[in-house]
Amino acid sequence: APYNEPFRPQVHFSPRERWMNDPNGLVFFEGEYHLFFQHNPLGDTPGHISWGHAVSTDLLHWHELPVAIPATDKELVFTGSVVVDEKNSSHQCENHQPCLVAIYTAHNDTPHHEAQALAVSQDRGRTWKRFSGNPVLDRNVPEFRDPGVTWNDETKSWLMVVSLPNDHKVVFYTSPDLIEWTELSTFGPAATVSGQWECPNLLKIPTADGKQSLYALKIGVNPGSLQGGSGEQYFLGTFDGHHFTQSSDPGSHGWTDYGKDSYCAISFNHLPAGEPPTLIGWMDDWQYADKLPTVPWRGQMTIPRHLALLKDADGLALQQTPVTAPIRAKSTSLVASITQPTTTLFTTDQPTELTLTIDPADAQTFGLRLYSDPAHWTEVAIDRTTMKLSTDRTHATNITAPDFPARTEAPLSPNRPLDLHLILDRSSVEVFAQNGTTAMTNLTMPTTQNLRVELFRTQGTHPLKVIGQRWTLRSVW
Ligand code: FRU
Known part of the structure; x- marks a missing residue:
C-alpha cells in the first residue's frame, strides 16, 4: 500500500515516489504551509533536479502536489527560498494581490555555473513562471548557491544569505524588489571549514520568554562535518542590517544537530504572528543517501522543530522542540x-x-x-x-x-x-x-x-x- 512500505516514515514527510533531498522555499501563505523540495521526478538518485511541492495546514499532514518548478535542458533548479511579496515590490504580482516569489539557484553542468534566479506564482504555489530577467544575481563563478531570503523588518528590505561553497564564506545581499541585489558583507571562513559550505539560513530567534532575540546563522558543511559527511553548524549573534557578528558568549557556536541525518534545514517565511521560528531539515546524509534501500522513494524530512533561544549559566543555546501536538x-x-x-x-x-x-x-x-x-x-x-x-x-x-x-x-x-x-x-x-x-x-x-x-x-x-x-x-x- 502507498505510504506503508518497509521503512516508510509514518510521521515524517517523504515523497510518494523517487528522489528527494533538501527542503526548499518553506513558507506559510493563506492558511497553508508549503514545503518545496529538491526532487528528481524521473528517478531515485539525484538528477533532473526540480522543485517538488507539498502543502499542509498543520506541518505534519502533507499533501503532495505536482512538481512546482521543473528542471529544463538549460538549468537544474537547486535549493532556495520562497517569499510572500505582499506589496508587489517585484512588480511581478498580478491584480494587486500578494504573490509568491521563489529565489532558487539555477545550476548548469556544462559549463559549470550557478546563479540566482526567480520564479513567480499567482495561484498559491500551484503554478510557477520563470522571471524573464533571470538570472537576477550572478557573480560569474562556478559555485554560488542556496539563497536564503527573508524580509528584514529592521531594514525594510529583502535580505539574502547565499553561499560561496569552496571559499567557506556566505555573502549577505540586500534588495528593494528581489531583482536588484547589492552586496552587504561576507561571513567566514569560521569554525568548521572542511568540504563545502551549503544551505545558509539566517533566522531571528526570540528567547524563550519572548523578550529578546538574537540571530542564528546556520550553515551546512559537506563533507567533513562533525558526524562525518553532511552536517550543520550554527553561529548565534547579531545582524545590524549589514553584518552578522558572532556573539562572544559561550554557546554561540554549535551543531544544529549532532546526529548524522539532518541537513540543509531551513525555516519558514511569513509565519503567522506569534508562531516561533520553525525548522525542517533533510533527514539524510550525502554519504549514503542514494544507497538506502527504500522503494519506491528515497529521502525524508526531519520532524518540524520550533526554535527558541535559551540563556543560562552555561551561556547561549539553541532550543529545538519537535512539533507533534x-x-x-x-x-x-x-x-x-x-x-x-x-x-x-x-x-x-x-x-x-x-x-x-x-x-x-x-x-x-x-x-x-x-x-x-x-x-x-x-x-x-x-x-x-x-x-x-x-x-x-x-x-x-x-x-x-x-x-x-x-x-x-x-x-x-x-x-x-x-x-x-x-x-x-x-x-x-x-x-x-x-x-x-x-x-x-x-x-x-x-x-x-x-x-x-x-x-x-x-x-x-x-x-x-x-x-x-x-x-x-x-x-x-
Ligand atoms: C545540499 C545541496 C545544495 C544544492 C542541492 C542540489 O544538499 O548540495 O547545495 O543546492 O543540494 O540538489
Whole structure:
C-alpha cells in the first residue's frame, strides 16, 4: 500500500515516489504551509533536479502536489527560498494581490555555473513562471548557491544569505524588489571549514520568554562535518542590517544537530504572528543517501522543530522542540525505578514520542535500547563521566550502505537537566536532550516495525528513577 512500505516514515514527510533531498522555499501563505523540495521526478538518485511541492495546514499532514518548478535542458533548479511579496515590490504580482516569489539557484553542468534566479506564482504555489530577467544575481563563478531570503523588518528590505561553497564564506545581499541585489558583507571562513559550505539560513530567534532575540546563522558543511559527511553548524549573534557578528558568549557556536541525518534545514517565511521560528531539515546524509534501500522513494524530512533561544549559566543555546501536538494519540505515564541493569519499559509497533526526566542516582551510564528484534537495537545513552549523549546504531540494521554503521556523540552540560525527548518512527530516531538544547537525528532502518524499549544503566547500586510520558503518534498518511 502507498505510504506503508518497509521503512516508510509514518510521521515524517517523504515523497510518494523517487528522489528527494533538501527542503526548499518553506513558507506559510493563506492558511497553508508549503514545503518545496529538491526532487528528481524521473528517478531515485539525484538528477533532473526540480522543485517538488507539498502543502499542509498543520506541518505534519502533507499533501503532495505536482512538481512546482521543473528542471529544463538549460538549468537544474537547486535549493532556495520562497517569499510572500505582499506589496508587489517585484512588480511581478498580478491584480494587486500578494504573490509568491521563489529565489532558487539555477545550476548548469556544462559549463559549470550557478546563479540566482526567480520564479513567480499567482495561484498559491500551484503554478510557477520563470522571471524573464533571470538570472537576477550572478557573480560569474562556478559555485554560488542556496539563497536564503527573508524580509528584514529592521531594514525594510529583502535580505539574502547565499553561499560561496569552496571559499567557506556566505555573502549577505540586500534588495528593494528581489531583482536588484547589492552586496552587504561576507561571513567566514569560521569554525568548521572542511568540504563545502551549503544551505545558509539566517533566522531571528526570540528567547524563550519572548523578550529578546538574537540571530542564528546556520550553515551546512559537506563533507567533513562533525558526524562525518553532511552536517550543520550554527553561529548565534547579531545582524545590524549589514553584518552578522558572532556573539562572544559561550554557546554561540554549535551543531544544529549532532546526529548524522539532518541537513540543509531551513525555516519558514511569513509565519503567522506569534508562531516561533520553525525548522525542517533533510533527514539524510550525502554519504549514503542514494544507497538506502527504500522503494519506491528515497529521502525524508526531519520532524518540524520550533526554535527558541535559551540563556543560562552555561551561556547561549539553541532550543529545538519537535512539533507533534496534532498527531499525539494515546498518552501513557511512565514511572520506573531500577537497580538492575535493564528493564523493559514498553513494546509497540506504532510511531512513538517519549519524554523522560531521569534521576540517575549513582548510575554512570544510562539510557534506552530500542530493539527491533533480539539481535538488533539502537542505543541512546547518557554517559555522566564524559557528559556525552550518544546514539549508537551499529547494531540497528541489516542494511550495508557505506558509513551507515555509526555512533554519534554530543557534549552535554553538567548544569542542565538530564532529560530526553524522542521521536521514534519506522526508520529514524530523533533525540532532544537537556530541554532541547542538543538535538541528535539518526536514521536507524530497523529490521522490523516492532519496538521493545528497554531502560538500562551501568554501575551504582541506588535506584535510578525515571518519570515520563509516552504518546502513540497517529500516522499522517
Ligand atoms: C545540499 C545541496 C545544495 C544544492 C542541492 C542540489 O544538499 O548540495 O547545495 O543546492 O543540494 O540538489
